[in-house]
Amino acid sequence: MKPELDKNILIFLLSSVGLIVLPHIYHIPAAVFGFFGLLFSWRFIGIWKQKWLPNKPVIFIAVVCGIALLYNQHQGLFGRDAGTQLFIIALGLKLMEIKTERDLYLITYFAFIVAASQFLYEQSILMTAYILLICCVLLATLVYINSGKAQTLSAIKTAVIITVQALPIALALFILFPRIDAPKWMLLNDPHQARAGLSDSMEPGSISDLGGSDELVFRVKFASAIPPPRLRYWRGPVLTYTDGKRWTQIAFQKPMRSPVVTGRAYQYKLLMEPQDKNWIFALDMPVEIPSPLTISSAYQLSAVDRSDNRTEYDLISYTDYNTGPINLGEYKTATQLPSEPSDKIKQLVAQLHGFDSAPDNFINRLLNHFRVEDFHYTLTPPLIEENPIENFLFKTRYGFCSHYASAFVYLMRVAHIPARVVTGYQGGELNKAGDFLEIRQADAHAWAEVWLNDKGWVRVDPTAAIAPERIEQSSSIDWHTTYGIAAANVPAYNWLKQARQLWGKVDYNWQRWVINYDNKSQANFLSSFGINDLKTLTYWMIAVIASITAVLCWFLLYHKSKSADKVLSSYNRFCKKLVKHGLIRNAGEGAKDYAERVKTKLPAQTADIDQITAVFIKLRFGRIVTGEDLQSLKRLVDLFRA
Amino acid sequence: MKLTERFRLSRFVAGEKAIDTPVTLNHRRIFILPTLRGLGFVLLIALLLLIAFVYNNNLTYMLAFLLASVFFVTILHSYKALAGLVVQKGRSKAVFAGEAAGFDIHINNPTDLQRQQLQVTQQDSQRLVIQAQGAAHITLYSITQKRGWHTAGTVTLSSTYPLGLFRAWSPIRFGLKALVYPKPALIEIPFPQISLAGAQQGFNQKRGDDFQGLQAYQSGDSIKHIHWKAFAKGLGVFSKQYAGEQSIEEIRLDYDQAPGHSIEERLSQLCRWVVDAEQAGITYSFALPGLKLPPDNGLAHYQKCLEALALF
Numbered sequence: 001m002k003p004e005l006d007k008n009i010l011i012f013l014l015s016s017v018g019l020i021v022l023p024h025i026y027h028i029p030a031a032v033f034g035f036f037g038l039l040f041s042w043r044f045i046g047i048w049k050q051k052w053l054p055n056k057p058v059i060f061i062a063v064v065c066g067i068a069l070l071y072n073q074h075q076g077l078f079g080r081d082a083g084t085q086l087f088i089i090a091l092g093l094k095l096m097e098i099k100t101e102r103d104l105y106l107i108t109y110f111a112f113i114v115a116a117s118q119f120l121y122e123q124s125i126l127m128t129a130y131i132l133l134i135c136c137v138l139l140a141t142l143v144y145i146n147s148g149k150a151q152t153l154s155a156i157k158t159a160v161i162i163t164v165q166a167l168p169i170a171l172a173l174f175i176l177f178p179r180i181d182a183p184k185w186m187l188l189n190d191p192h193q194a195r196a197g198l199s200d201s202m203e204p205g206s207i208s209d210l211g212g213s214d215e216l217v218f219r220v221k222f223a224s225a226i227p228p229p230r231l232r233y234w235r236g237p238v239l240t241y242t243d244g245k246r247w248t249q250i251a252f253q254k255p256m257r258s259p260v261v262t263g264r265a266y267q268y269k270l271l272m273e274p275q276d277k278n279w280i281f282a283l284d285m286p287v288e289i290p291s292p293l294t295i296s297s298a299y300q301l302s303a304v305d306r307s308d309n310r311t312e313y314d315l316i317s318y319t320d321y322n323t324g325p326i327n328l329g330e331y332k333t334a335t336q337l338p339s340e341p342s343d344k345i346k347q348l349v350a351q352l353h354g355f356d357s358a359p360d361n362f363i364n365r366l367l368n369h370f371r372v373e374d375f376h377y378t379l380t381p382p383l384i385e386e387n388p389i390e391n392f393l394f395k396t397r398y399g400f401c402s403h404y405a406s407a408f409v410y411l412m413r414v415a416h417i418p419a420r421v422v423t424g425y426q427g428g429e430l431n432k433a434g435d436f437l438e439i440r441q442a443d444a445h446a447w448a449e450v451w452l453n454d455k456g457w458v459r460v461d462p463t464a465a466i467a468p469e470r471i472e473q474s475s476s477i478d479w480h481t482t483y484g485i486a487a488a489n490v491p492a493y494n495w496l497k498q499a500r501q502l503w504g505k506v507d508y509n510w511q512r513w514v515i516n517y518d519n520k521s522q523a524n525f526l527s528s529f530g531i532n533d534l535k536t537l538t539y540w541m542i543a544v545i546a547s548i549t550a551v552l553c554w555f556l557l558y559h560k561s562k563s564a565d566k567v568l569s570s571y572n573r574f575c576k577k578l579v580k581h582g583l584i585r586n587a588g589e590g591a592k593d594y595a596e597r598v599k600t601k602l603p604a605q606t607a608d609i610d611q612i613t614a615v616f617i618k619l620r621f622g623r624i625v626t627g628e629d630l631q632s633l634k635r636l637v638d639l640f641r642a
Numbered sequence: 643m644k645l646t647e648r649f650r651l652s653r654f655v656a657g658e659k660a661i662d663t664p665v666t667l668n669h670r671r672i673f674i675l676p677t678l679r680g681l682g683f684v685l686l687i688a689l690l691l692l693i694a695f696v697y698n699n700n701l702t703y704m705l706a707f708l709l710a711s712v713f714f715v716t717i718l719h720s721y722k723a724l725a726g727l728v729v730q731k732g733r734s735k736a737v738f739a740g741e742a743a744g745f746d747i748h749i750n751n752p753t754d755l756q757r758q759q760l761q762v763t764q765q766d767s768q769r770l771v772i773q774a775q776g777a778a779h780i781t782l783y784s785i786t787q788k789r790g791w792h793t794a795g796t797v798t799l800s801s802t803y804p805l806g807l808f809r810a811w812s813p814i815r816f817g818l819k820a821l822v823y824p825k826p827a828l829i830e831i832p833f834p835q836i837s838l839a840g841a842q843q844g845f846n847q848k849r850g851d852d853f854q855g856l857q858a859y860q861s862g863d864s865i866k867h868i869h870w871k872a873f874a875k876g877l878g879v880f881s882k883q884y885a886g887e888q889s890i891e892e893i894r895l896d897y898d899q900a901p902g903h904s905i906e907e908r909l910s911q912l913c914r915w916v917v918d919a920e921q922a923g924i925t926y927s928f929a930l931p932g933l934k935l936p937p938d939n940g941l942a943h944y945q946k947c948l949e950a951l952a953l954f
Contacts, residue, residue, distance in 0.1 A: 105679050109686045119701035142805040148759040148771035166711035173707040556718050
C-alpha cells in the first residue's frame with residue numbers, strides 16, 4: 001500500500017530542511033550552497049508543478065555535477081568541511097527523488113546529520129536553541145507522516161511534547177555518559193586545512209571570531225619553581241612591520257647581543273606538539289639555547305625544520321632581563337608607520353601626553369585610557385574593513401588581544417616610542433597530576449613590546465588592562481568568555497547593561513558546563529557524587545534512567561483515561577455494595593449476566609439494578625455518550641441500597 | 643497465566659486464545675518492536691555519536707542523546723496508541739464459497755485520546771482514525787475457499803504512531819466464524835425430473851421457450867439465459883426470462899439425484915438447484931443423507947437447506 005504523498009508533508013519537510021541548511025551559508029563554499037539552493041528551489045516549485053521535476057537522466061546529471069563539485073572543492077570525503085558538504089549535497093540530490101515514505105525518512109535522517117554538523121562550527125546557545133527547534137519540526141514531519149488525519153498544529157504539538165519528555169533522559173545521558181578522548185588516528189584532518197595555530201602575520205580587523213580550540217600546543221615541565229601566571233608569556237613571532245591593517249615579521253637577522261639577565265633562572269623542558277611551523281615558544285626571555293635551535297634578533301626561537309613528531313627541548317629563561325640599546329636600523333623599523341597618522345589619533349596621543357611626557361607616563365595613561373573608557377574584551381568582535389586601528393579606538397571598541405596590542409603599538413609609534421607586536425601564548429594550565437603546564441591553542445595571545453632607554457625592550461600587555469582575568473587566571477575557559485567578565489567591569493547603570501552581564505554569565509556557564517564538559521570536568525563533577533569508576537557510573541545511569549522512565553510512565557500511562565475509569569469505578573462501587581450478599585462479579589462476566597444473577601437474589605431492587613446496568617452498558621459500549629449519563633450513573637449508584 | 647504460557651512466542655503473532663467477550667487492549671496484549679525505519683534511526687544515532695566522539699563535540703553528543711531519548715520515549719507513545727481500546731466482535735454473514743466473508747469488528751475508544759492511523763489487518767488491512775470517546779465499526783473481508791465454517795483467524799490492530807519508529811500491534815483472536823455454503827455449480831442442469839404429488843406425470847421439466855422479456859441478472863440465473871448481446875454492448879448483465887419457468891410448482895431436490903463425481907460436486911449442484919428454485923419461487927423439498935426437509939420455500943427454508951449443505 002503506497003500512501004499518497006501529501007503536499008503539506010513536503011512543504012513541512014522542505015521548510016525544515018531549508019532552515020537546517022541555512023546557517024551553513026557561512027561555512028560552506030558559495031558553489032556548494034548555490035548548488036543546494038538550486039536543487040532545493042527546484043523541488044519546492046515541484047510541489048505545485050509536478051511536471052517540472054527532473055526525470056532520471058537529469059537526476060543522473062545532477063548527481064555527476066554534485067560529485068564533480070565535491071571533488072573540485074575538497075578531493076576527499078572525510079573531515080569536517082568535506083563531510084558537511086557531502087551531506088548537504090546528498091540531501092539536495094535526495095530531495096529530487098521523493099517517491100515513497102522511505103525517501104521522506106531518509107531525508108529527515110540526513111537533515112539530522114546536517115543539523116549536527118552545524119555544531120561543529122558554532123556552539124552558541126542561540127544556535128543550539130535554533131537547531132533544537134528545527135529538530136522538533138523534523139520530528140513533527142515524522143508525526144505528520146504517521147497520522148491518519150494530519151493536522152499541522154497537532155503534529156507540531158505532539159513533536160514538542162515528545163521532545164520535552166525526552167529531555168530529562170537526554171540530560172541524564174549527557175551528564176553521565178562517559179567521555180573519552182578520541183584516539184589520534186580518528187582525528188580527521190582536512191587535507192587543505194592548516195592546523196590551527198599562530199600565523200606569521202596578524203590582521204585584527206579581519207577576524208571576527210577567534211575560535212580558541214582546546215588543542216594542545218606544548219607542555220612545559222619546570223625543574224623547580226613554576227613562574228606565576230602573570231609572567232607566563234611564551235614568545236613567538238615578533239611582528240614589526242605594518243601597512244595599517246596587517247602586521248608582519250621582518251626577515252631574520254643574527255641577534256645583535258644577548259640580554260643582560262638578573263634574578264632567578266627558570267630551567268625547563270619544553271615538549272612541542274607537532275606544528276605547522278618551526279617556531280618554538282620559549283618563556284620570555286630565553287637565554288640558554290640548545291644547539292639545533294636558532295634565535296632571531298627579536299629573540300624568537302625556531303627549529304631548523306618543522307616536525308611532525310613531538311620534540312623536547314631543554315631551555316633556560318630569565319623573566320628579569322635588559323636587552324640594552326638598539327641601533328638605528330632597529331629604531332627605524334620599530335617606529336615605522338604606514339602613513340601620516342590622522343588628526344584624531346594625534347589628538348588622542350596629545351591628550352594622553354604622548355608628545356610631552358616620559359614614555360613611562362604615556363604608557364600608563366594609555367593603559368588607563370583603555371581601562372576607564374568604554375572598551376570591551378570579546379572574542380567575537382565586529383569586522384572592521386577600513387582603518388582598523390582608528391575605527392577600533394573610536395568606534396567599535398570591541399576586540400581581543402590583537403586589537404589592543406596593535407592599537408597600543410601604533411599609538412606608541414605615533415609618539416615616536418619604538419614598539420612592536422609580539423605574538424605567542426600566555427598562561428597555560430597547571431596539570432596537577434603531572435605538575436606541568438599545558439599550553440593550548442586557546443591560550444594564543446598578542447602583546448606589545450616597547451623599547452625604553454636603559455631598560456631595553458619591555459613587555460607591555462594592554463589586554464591585561466582591559467581584561468586582567470585573562471592574564472591572572474590563565475585558564476582556557478576564561479579565554480572563551482572574558483567578554484562577560486569584561487562587561488562586568490563597566491558600571492551597570494541601566495537594565496540593558498545588566499541584561500548583557502546576565503547574558504555574559506549565562507554564556508560563561510554554557511561554555512563551562514556544556515561546551516567544555518569533557519572527561520576531566522566530568523570526572524570532577526561526578527566524583528562529588530561519589531562516582532569514581534565505570535561500575536558505579538553504570539549503576540547510576542541505570543538508576544537515573546529507570547526513575548525518569550517510571551515518572552514518565554506514570555505521567556503518560558496512568559494519568560490518562562480518566563472518564564473511562566470514572567464509569568468503571570462507579571460501576572465497581574455498585575458491585576462492592578453487592579459483595580455483602582455474596583454476589584461477586586466474576587472476571588469476564590458481562591454486566592447483563594451479573595444483573596440477572598443479582599436480580600434473582602434481590603428481586604425487590606430489580607428496577608434499580610436494571611437502570612444502573614443499562615446506563616453502564618450505554619456508557620461503556622454505546623455510540624452516543626453524554627456527560628449526563630455519567631452523572632446519572634453516579635447518582636444511581638449513590639442512591640442504591642442493597 | 644502460567645509462566646510458560648506467558649512466554650509463548652505465538653502470542654506475538656496469533657494472540658491469546660480465542661474469546662467472545664470484548665477485549666480491552668493492555669500491556670498483556672500489546673507488543674512493540676522497532677520498525678526498519680526505527681533501526682535506521684538507531685543507525686543515525688550511532689553516526690551522530692561517532693561524529694561527537696571524533697570531534698569531541700558536546701552539542702552533537704547532546705543531539706544524539708536527545709534523539710536516543712526520543713526513540714526511547716516513543717515506545718511509551720506507541721503503547722499509548724493502542725492501549726485502552728476495546729475491541730468487540732460483531733456479526734458475520736454467510737457466503738458462498740469463493741466469495742469474501744465479511745467480519746464486523748467494533749472498536750471503541752473510551753479514552754480522551756484520539757487514535758491516529760490504526761491499522762486493522764486480517765487478510766487485507768484497513769486504516770482508520772478513531773476520535774477521543776469515539777468508536778469505529780469496520781468489516782474485514784477474507785476470501786473463502788471451502789464450504790463449512792470459515793474462521794476469521796487473527797485480527798491484528800497495529801499502529802506506527804507517532805514517529806513510525808516502532809510498530810505496536812495486538813493480535814486478537816475472536817471466535818469469529820462465517821458459514822460458507824458450497825459454491826453453486828456453474829453448469830446448468832435441469833431440475834430433477836420427478837416431481838412430488840400434485841405435479842403432473844410426464845410434465846416436461848424443460849424450461850419453456852416463450853420469451854417474455856429481460857430482467858437484471860441475479861446470482862443463480864443460468865448462464866445460458868444471459869443476454870450476451872446486451873452484455874457485449876456494455877449494457878450490463880441481463881437474463882432472458884421465459885414463460886415456461888412459471889410452470890414448475892414443486893420439485894424435490896435430493897442428494898441421491900444430484901449428478902457429480904464427488905460429494906463436493908453433488909453438493910455444489912444441489913446448491914445451485916436450491917438457489918435457482920428459490921429464485922424462481924418454486925416450492926422445493928430437500929433431502930440429504932440423514933436429513934429431510936419438507937417442501938417449502940422462503941428465506942428460512944432456503945437458509946436451512948444451504949446450512950445443511952455447508953455443514954454436510
